Amino acid sequence: MSTVPAVVGVVGGGRMGAGIAQSFAAVGSSVTVIEGDGRAAAAALERIAGGLVRAAERLDEPCDRVLARVTAADSVDALPADADLVVEAVVEDAALKARLLAAAEAVVGERTILASNTSSLSIAELGAALTHPSRFLGMHFFNPVPASALIELVVAPATSEQTLLTATAWTHALGKQDVVVKDSPGFASSRLGVALGLEAIRMVEEGVADPQAIDDAMRLGYRHPMGPLRLTDLVGLDVRLAIADHLHATLGERFAAPRLLRDKVARGELGRKSGKGFYSWE
Template structure:
């Protein structure tokens, strides 16, 4: 009988925004001790509040084994410096916004703090894992772990392998993904990987249809939900992901893959107006 997968004992999460907090919550709920690193004490406190709120909501939905005050929050601490990561950390997931230079800087700094066997990962949804690995002294310990929003209830983690990623690193990432109750898909490094590339292509075409007056957002989304059994239409999903995030990924893939990923004018206009989706209350839909 195959033993149940167990999560890494100690996990570091760099960045405590929506994605980072969700990753921290998921590992804490699975039994790991988690250290969330933010840029300063104020941001660290906000990250802790996100994790605590997420655990409370999970308990209210009945998806957490027991109330959130029975030990799980005690497994999460916050820090305002990478230097505060424990040396015995087993996995560090970088989860800051999509800025390749910033991610590379943080990953290189992390390598100086943790032990040689610690796996390093980036939660990037489109940036080159190969280029990020190149800044490390030991690139074999690195891979992409692309989580999906909202992390605690999503079923998938896309594992992205750079050419130098070792088999031991891949196997550990698969094992830890299963310990979170999620399914892995393993892909090689390529612009947009599998999920972002296909998802963005659909989302951009949906935006062009609205821009051209083919249909309104609700009609486009309903067609995909009922006609193709998508759990959420591409425009509502764009609101959930964030129009600014979608625009940044589109601009990146436009430079790598050509005109098929050119951002629509409507997307640029909405981002310029601050209509970023659910997080600002207005995107293609109005949100409470």
């Protein structure tokens, strides 16, 4: 079995950050989750506890023993100096990510690998905020993290070969498969996933078919585990829009967001997290 990182920090305790923390704790890592304040830190622990209960049948030990390896704090300064890995998992805001990564680098030791869970932002540009960009890469996890089979490893020009090899070993230690891609807008997964999702939204906008029919066409005809519109609801329409806007700015008109997507986001129809998107989640 691949070596597990003994000490892990996760900056951001939302759905993705909590899933990342849960996954590392489940394979034996000691994990510190960083949030913006005490209330958010407590909520992150509750999120992880709930995730462990849902995954109880897949765990090798009781949920409470896994949870005991997780702590939460409200400042990046609380990251362990001896961390093997720190994963940033906050919202898709390049300036915020760069600031938090630089703050984390100032706290941890020189051997710590830093990673961003960004789904589309430039790893090279984020790494420019670091003193040692050679130990930085993208580790793009997928939702829900504990059950997903993939981590997309994104390599910037400055990323060292040893950093990639170590991240690959940790990916396998989590029981997941890696795909390695060059730093490029949207990488591989988001670029293809967003293209499919945007076209599905245009089809709804044009009245080609209703969301369920479009999703069934991809699920039953192409064996996708779920259709692009249900997936958009799970990811969050606001997240999809932010990625689309980034890809539009970097790759051109083929990633221009449909008016329907902008209107839904403006109305607060963000998918499962708001109770309504292309489906009702009440």
